[in-house]
Amino acid sequence: MANVCPIPTDSYKVGFIGAGKMAESIARGVVKSGILPASRIRTAHSGSARRTAFESIGVTVFDNNTQVVEDSDVIIFSVKPQVVKNVVSQLKPILSEKKLLVSVAAGVKLKDVQEWAGQGRFIRVMPNTPSAVGEAATVITLGEKATTEDGELISQLFGAIGKVWKADEKLFDAVTGLRHVPSLMFLKQHLLSHNLMPKSAPVTSCLLSPLGDLTIEALADGGVAAGLPRDLALGLASQTVLGAASMVSCMGKHPGQLKDDVASPGGTTIAGIHELEKSGFRGILMNAVVAAAKRSKELSQN
Numbered sequence: 001m002a003n004v005c006p007i008p009t010d011s012y013k014v015g016f017i018g019a020g021k022m023a024e025s026i027a028r029g030v031v032k033s034g035i036l037p038a039s040r041i042r043t044a045h046s047g048s049a050r051r052t053a054f055e056s057i058g059v060t061v062f063d064n065n066t067q068v069v070e071d072s073d074v075i076i077f078s079v080k081p082q083v084v085k086n087v088v089s090q091l092k093p094i095l096s097e098k099k100l101l102v103s104v105a106a107g108v109k110l111k112d113v114q115e116w117a118g119q120g121r122f123i124r125v126m127p128n129t130p131s132a133v134g135e136a137a138t139v140i141t142l143g144e145k146a147t148t149e150d151g152e153l154i155s156q157l158f159g160a161i162g163k164v165w166k167a168d169e170k171l172f173d174a175v176t177g178l179r180h181v182p183s184l185m186f187l188k189q190h191l192l193s194h195n196l197m198p199k200s201a202p203v204t205s206c207l208l209s210p211l212g213d214l215t216i217e218a219l220a221d222g223g224v225a226a227g228l229p230r231d232l233a234l235g236l237a238s239q240t241v242l243g244a245a246s247m248v249s250c251m252g253k254h255p256g257q258l259k260d261d262v263a264s265p266g267g268t269t270i271a272g273i274h275e276l277e278k279s280g281f282r283g284i285l286m287n288a289v290v291a292a293a294k295r296s297k298e299l300s301q302n
């Protein structure tokens with residue numbers, strides 16, 4: 001660790017390589033939390049829509065990745081998993097030991113990014129889009145060259161936008177699987193489409209609680225089946241459901257849009273959603289709501 005240069009904790013700058021939906025969610029949440037001012041966040045993109053999305057929160061948008069790396073202390077790689085290798089390899093000459101490097105790419109192992117970068121202190125982070133509303137469920141793991149101080153800095157940064165767990169990298173596939181099944185978005189979508197919300201609030205609120213409980217328990221069981229310790233699985237499941245509900249309530253976006261923001265082409269989320277749809281998941285929830293509403297009506301007629 002002789003050459004490690006500590007990141008200046010009260011003045012560090014964060015740069016996103018990849019100005020997409022995940023980077024925007026983190027940047028929005030970080031600025032809103034107050035842990036970093038927008039003036040200490042930067043990214044790069046050539047398209048006007050993505051530039052405007054970041055500029056509207058006060059983030060500096062450069063024209064290229066080199067400017068982002070040169071002007072940042074913490075670099076967050078937030079491009080699609082399929083392009084991480086190219087991007088890291090291209091930036092390799094300027095990824096000095098002074099920088100703290102973070103990857104949020106699903107399914108990309110630390111040993112690979114470390115090899116592509118040739119050097120550097122890497123931390124792998126699996127966040128989710130409720131970062132934007134301060135309700136993320138984030139899991140981090142430290143690469144072999146990252147220091148305890150590096151881990152604390154990243155835990156604090158992501159802790160400002162949600163809950164953070166540290167876990168062994170071998171659990172990351174299971175974490176990703178558990179966290180990206182946006183179940184409550186479907187639930188609310190169908191409560192709304194059946195006019196069961198908000199008019200019949202007593203019925204839906206009675207139902208929402210046990211449906212939420214069952215959803216959390218089922219997600220946690222899935223996490224355990226995929227290899228997560230029960231405590232971690234339950235913590236992630238409950239925070240994920242809370243995050244999904246907060247996004248629907250706070251963002252003013254259609255739940256289907258929020259789901260689309262999470263599902264990458266050929267990615268993990270769409271694979272999970274495909275399974276849910278094959279099992280008739282939305283129909284099951286709709287039937288449960290309609291059956292409970294019908295029973296409530298029967299009881300009121302007694």
Ligand SMILES: NC(=O)C1=CN([C@@H]2O[C@H](COP(=O)(O)OP(=O)(O)OC[C@H]3O[C@@H](n4cnc5c(N)ncnc54)[C@H](OP(=O)(O)O)[C@@H]3O)[C@@H](O)[C@H]2O)C=CC1
Pocket residue numbers: 017018019020021022023045047050065078079080081083087104105106107126127128129261262263264
């Ligand atoms: N969305 C989510 O819920 C989550 C995503 N992740 C991970 O975050 C990463 C990003 O995902 P997400 O934000 O959804 O994807 P997006 O497609 O929204 O964002 C990726 C961005 O990277 C840009 N990009 C592509 N190539 C380059 C390049 N060479 N240099 C700089 N930027 C480039 C894209 O540009 P362009 O706009 O031109 O395509 C796009 O803006 C992925 O690795 C994913 O696994 C992790 C957890 C949750």
Ligand SMILES: O=C(O)[C@@H]1CCC=N1
Pocket residue numbers: 106176180262263264266267268269270
């Ligand atoms: O769907 C995907 O694969 C990405 C990674 C995690 C969330 N979205």
